[in-house]
Amino acid sequence: xxxxxxxxxxxxxxxxxxxxxxxxxxxxxxxxxxxxxxxxxxxxxxxxxxxxxxxxxxxxxxxxxxxxxxxxxxxxxxxxxxxxxxxxxxxxxxxxxxxxxxxxxxxxxxxxxxxxxxxxxxxxxxxxxxxxxxxxxxxxxxxxxxxxxxxxxxxxxxxxxxxxxxxxxxxxxxxxxxxxxxx
Amino acid sequence: xxxxxxxxxxxxxxxxxxxxxxxxxxxxxxxxxxxxxxxxxxxxxxxxxxxxxxxxxxxxxxxxxxxxxxxxxxxxxxxxxxxxxxxxxxxxxxxxxxxxxxxxxxxxxxxxxxxxxxxxxxxxxxxxxxxxxxxxxxxxxxxxxxxxxxxxxxxxxxxxxxxxxxxxxxxxxxxxxxxxxxxxxxxxxxxxxxxxxxxxxxxxxxxxxxxxxxxxxxxxxxxxxxxxxxxxxxxxxxxxxxxxxxxxxxxxxxxxxxxxxxxxxxxxxxxxxxxxxxxxxxxxxxxxxxxxxxxxxxxxxxxxxxxxxxxxxxxxxxxxxxxxxx
Numbered sequence: 001x002x003x004x005x006x007x008x009x010x011x012x013x014x015x016x017x018x019x020x021x022x023x024x025x026x027x028x029x030x031x032x033x034x035x036x037x038x039x040x041x042x043x044x045x046x047x048x049x050x051x052x053x054x055x056x057x058x059x060x061x062x063x064x065x066x067x068x069x070x071x072x073x074x075x076x077x078x079x080x081x082x083x084x085x086x087x088x089x090x091x092x093x094x095x096x097x098x099x100x101x102x103x104x105x106x107x108x109x110x111x112x113x114x115x116x117x118x119x120x121x122x123x124x125x126x127x128x129x130x131x132x133x134x135x136x137x138x139x140x141x142x143x144x145x146x147x148x149x150x151x152x153x154x155x156x157x158x159x160x161x162x163x164x165x166x167x168x169x170x171x172x173x174x175x176x177x178x179x180x181x182x183x
Numbered sequence: 184x185x186x187x188x189x190x191x192x193x194x195x196x197x198x199x200x201x202x203x204x205x206x207x208x209x210x211x212x213x214x215x216x217x218x219x220x221x222x223x224x225x226x227x228x229x230x231x232x233x234x235x236x237x238x239x240x241x242x243x244x245x246x247x248x249x250x251x252x253x254x255x256x257x258x259x260x261x262x263x264x265x266x267x268x269x270x271x272x273x274x275x276x277x278x279x280x281x282x283x284x285x286x287x288x289x290x291x292x293x294x295x296x297x298x299x300x301x302x303x304x305x306x307x308x309x310x311x312x313x314x315x316x317x318x319x320x321x322x323x324x325x326x327x328x329x330x331x332x333x334x335x336x337x338x339x340x341x342x343x344x345x346x347x348x349x350x351x352x353x354x355x356x357x358x359x360x361x362x363x364x365x366x367x368x369x370x371x372x373x374x375x376x377x378x379x380x381x382x383x384x385x386x387x388x389x390x391x392x393x394x395x396x397x398x399x400x401x402x403x404x405x406x407x408x409x410x411x412x413x414x415x416x417x418x419x420x421x422x423x424x425x426x427x428x429x430x431x432x433x434x435x436x437x438x439x440x441x442x443x444x445x446x447x448x449x450x451x452x453x454x455x456x457x458x459x460x461x462x463x464x465x466x467x468x469x470x471x472x473x474x475x476x477x478x479x480x481x482x483x484x485x486x487x488x489x490x491x492x493x494x495x496x497x498x499x500x501x502x503x504x505x506x507x508x509x
Contacts, residue, residue: 017233055225
């Protein structure tokens with residue numbers, strides 16, 4: 001039995017007309033990409049649009065694909081650009097439900113506040129909230145690392161900033177998360 | 184450990200995903216995935232992008248050809264009446280009357296070449312018209328008034344054809360001026376003149392055989408008939424003459440199958456008459472030659488011919504100008 005093809009080989013096969021290669025590649029990347037998009041934009045409908053548009057652009061530019069970087073980096077690059085575009089078109093604002101949640105947490109008695117009764121479920125929910133509250137640049141850097149598995153250099157190239165800037169963004173993101181959990 | 188060092192260590196742990204509380208907590212978050220509808224949409228788009236286009240190719244040429252045919256047929260159908268109307272401006276449209284149509288389309292030469300034209304004045308096959316038009320021409324062509332010379336030529340040719348056994352002899356029986364005169368005079372006198380004796384057929388047939396070479400079976404049959412008639416009439420000399428004439432045609436096989444061009448070549452009537460002995464001519468032709476001799480001041484020769492004529496045709500009623508010639 002031959003070795004399993006890498007993502008890059010599958011993409012090249014698809015560029016030459018192998019639809020089955022794309023199916024395999026899609027099965028590998030669909031979850032990661034969707035979560036990255038969903039957690040980046042914070043809205044499911046918008047995430048669906050960005051997700052579909054990401055794959056559409058990949059398909060359209062399949063013949064120009066060259067193995068110069070990891071396939072996931074190329075895919076996340078496309079998705080990242082679309083996420084930025086979506087934020088530019090409509091600046092995300094906290095929905096009424098989110099605002100209520102935040103206000104309830106702030107107004108709740110100390111004994112009832114989340115940090116006092118944190119369980120695993122509450123920790124995940126708080127992480128989700130803090131991710132949504134992060135500035136876009138910091139959230140993108142965090143998600144590209146934790147969800148896309150990209151290193152500092154790849155995140156820096158993908159986002160078009162230096163590595164020190166990327167490090168700084170990640171530091172700020174981690175500090176805000178820690179502060180949220182230590183409150 | 185100050186705050187800065189703590190943040191650096193936290194970052195390194197996060198990047199290495201080792202002992203990172205945040206990373207571990209993130210892994211416990213719900214792992215959302217696209218729904219099935221979104222998956223199907225993306226996969227369909229991807230398959231369509233690389234799907235071979237040959238599924239449409241087999242129909243495209245056929246549909247294109249059908250469309251072209253329809254367009255051409257439509258244009259032809261719509262432009263057809265206009266085209267016919269345009270043609271009608273230059274040439275009159277078909278009226279359904281074949282004779283009228285032929286009169287307007289067939290150009291009959293006023294004086295066709297004497298040697299080259301067929302004796303029956305059959306119209307030449309049209310090269311620019313269809314079969315139906317050609318047939319109409321041939322049917323309606325005689326309706327036009329024929330020139331006098333053409334009519335005379337045809338009459339002469341018809342008279343020759345009636346007496347000649349082979350239809351191929353029409354080729355040589357070209358309309359000639361002398362023949363026309365002979366035929367006209369003969370027609371005038373045929374009522375008063377008695378029927379020619381049967382003996383004259385022998386020299387005539389020999390002349391025919393010489394002028395119109397027939398195939399071997401016809402020649403042999405003609406010779407046998409002439410000999411038989413001579414034996415019945417008790418005139419062996421004529422039979423010999425007929426046999427001699429037959430020999431003249433059969434001995435020279437190279438001259439018999441003359442090329443078509445020579446058969447149609449124009450020959451002056453006088454030359455034809457001189458080639459054949461006068462006593463082998465029709466009586467009318469012989470008489471005509473005798474009259475011609477008189478006109479040409481060849482009186483002695485005319486008298487000799489007339490004497491010979493009287494011997495051969497003692498009952499023949501001579502014309503006035505020859506009746507007293509001695």
